[in-house]
Amino acid sequence: MTEESHRSPTGQPGADAGQGLWQACVEQLAQDLPEQQFNTWIKPLTAQVAEDFSKVTVLVGNRFKLDWIRAQYAGRIAALLEGLYGQSVTLELALAQREAIARTYVRPAAPEQSSTTALSEPSSGNNDETPAGAFRNRLNAALTFETLVEGTANRMARSAAMHVAGMPGHLYNPLFIYGGVGLGKTHLMHAVGNRLLADRPDAKVLYIHAEQFVSDVVKAYQRRTFDEFKERYHSLDLLLIDDVQFFANKDRTQEEFFNAFEALLAKKSHIVMTSDTYPKGLANIHERLVSRFDSGLTVAIEPPELEMRVAILINKARAESTEMPEEVAFFVAKNVRSNVRELEGALRKILAYSRFNQKEISIQLAREALRDLLSIQNRQISVENIQKTVADYYKIKVADMYSKKRPASIARPRQIAMYLAKELTQKSLPEIGELFGGRDHTTVLHAVRKISGERQQLTELNQQLHVLEQTLKG
Numbered sequence: 001m002t003e004e005s006h007r008s009p010t011g012q013p014g015a016d017a018g019q020g021l022w023q024a025c026v027e028q029l030a031q032d033l034p035e036q037q038f039n040t041w042i043k044p045l046t047a048q049v050a051e052d053f054s055k056v057t058v059l060v061g062n063r064f065k066l067d068w069i070r071a072q073y074a075g076r077i078a079a080l081l082e083g084l085y086g087q088s089v090t091l092e093l094a095l096a097q098r099e100a101i102a103r104t105y106v107r108p109a110a111p112e113q114s115s116t117t118a119l120s121e122p123s124s125g126n127n128d129e130t131p132a133g134a135f136r137n138r139l140n141a142a143l144t145f146e147t148l149v150e151g152t153a154n155r156m157a158r159s160a161a162m163h164v165a166g167m168p169g170h171l172y173n174p175l176f177i178y179g180g181v182g183l184g185k186t187h188l189m190h191a192v193g194n195r196l197l198a199d200r201p202d203a204k205v206l207y208i209h210a211e212q213f214v215s216d217v218v219k220a221y222q223r224r225t226f227d228e229f230k231e232r233y234h235s236l237d238l239l240l241i242d243d244v245q246f247f248a249n250k251d252r253t254q255e256e257f258f259n260a261f262e263a264l265l266a267k268k269s270h271i272v273m274t275s276d277t278y279p280k281g282l283a284n285i286h287e288r289l290v291s292r293f294d295s296g297l298t299v300a301i302e303p304p305e306l307e308m309r310v311a312i313l314i315n316k317a318r319a320e321s322t323e324m325p326e327e328v329a330f331f332v333a334k335n336v337r338s339n340v341r342e343l344e345g346a347l348r349k350i351l352a353y354s355r356f357n358q359k360e361i362s363i364q365l366a367r368e369a370l371r372d373l374l375s376i377q378n379r380q381i382s383v384e385n386i387q388k389t390v391a392d393y394y395k396i397k398v399a400d401m402y403s404k405k406r407p408a409s410i411a412r413p414r415q416i417a418m419y420l421a422k423e424l425t426q427k428s429l430p431e432i433g434e435l436f437g438g439r440d441h442t443t444v445l446h447a448v449r450k451i452s453g454e455r456q457q458l459t460e461l462n463q464q465l466h467v468l469e470q471t472l473k474g
Ligand SMILES: Nc1ncnc2c1ncn2[C@@H]1O[C@H](COP(=O)(O)OP(=O)(O)OP(=O)(O)O)[C@@H](O)[C@H]1O
Pocket: 143, 147, 148, 149, 150, 154, 179, 180, 181, 182, 183, 184, 185, 186, 187, 188, 312, 340, 341, 344
């Protein structure tokens, strides 16, 4: 295919390690990107890795995809490869056709002009474009009670959820689970749905994120299909609805949800909800809905304690067919404290690093694999420092970080600073809100979600954030 497709003479580092590097990169992208994006754009890719790892040639199915990947993902892929390899890697994109024409260097130079070949649509095998009907219950079969580690932090929530799964429509209806990001709320919900379906395969179960519900309401409104909408939601046996704080300020949605809620409870169907705060802490949601939310059982999930973090790491490594020595799990658990999603990220880095370097997992290896993360903690980046750096970068006044001014030229850098404060410090959402002129934690959460979502789409923003992060980490 290309002239760089070397064979390793004596296996140093060799084709397998080269593919290991690419695999590690793909695995990281699988975690970082929304599933649909990953399946559509990244999964079909293959790569050739030069023997000395200096160059990775990613092969793409057609011209359209090549342009898209170059624009949307190439910078990120290159950065990941460099992060994993620890040295500069040149990334090339090439068509996966015999001629391998139109190679495009994306690093270090700016993207070249694409060739003049006519654009073609991506091949039709994009699963993500399958009609919504194909994902009827939207449950992830991997998220079960069996894969959820129990600890003090989630014991109450877990046992209430198991109770609901075993006897829906009885006690604890609705079940309202709240807690910070990445603590296993979504996992628990899916576990309820999966357990119920295992016992009663004919049960009508739906998992839905609150934002999707909002968009279903909007669609029903535009297309005047409220009958179908009602038929769909009011006929469920179990409704699992995630992150209901997203209903804030959406009056029409709240009304429809209220109707669905009443209909479901009347026919003894069960409702499980999650949120980032307890019902009375929800902002801009109608009182009658808030009191309904609180009318069953409300339970919190807390950040996992040390022993639980150790158990989670060991279990997750085992699920990847790897034994993580307890002392290493302890080292990681001591250093990664905030939530389970971050623990998973740390574990992934360690596994990738160990595979790629073909070394046993040890504390030393974990320290190397997590060097960025550990240095962040050691340097103790402060919110004030972030505000100052971001204000300088976007040429606004530091005082605008606390002000109530709303023009986009100010509001956006402020959101970026909030996002970085969440990412780079151990501060909670309310604490960050307080440091940004006494803003509500939901404002901070909104900013964090917005910027992290946009970061995956907008190359320019991603680069700016990268620069800011590097500056702050020193
Ligand atoms: N107790 C646990 N045992 C095993 N895995 C867990 C546990 N808690 C969380 N996880 C895993 O951590 C990741 C994050 O959990 P989840 O998505 O459920 O968090 P969340 O509380 O819904 O967060 P968010 O509010 O950000 O959506 C998932 O991959 C989940 O499987």
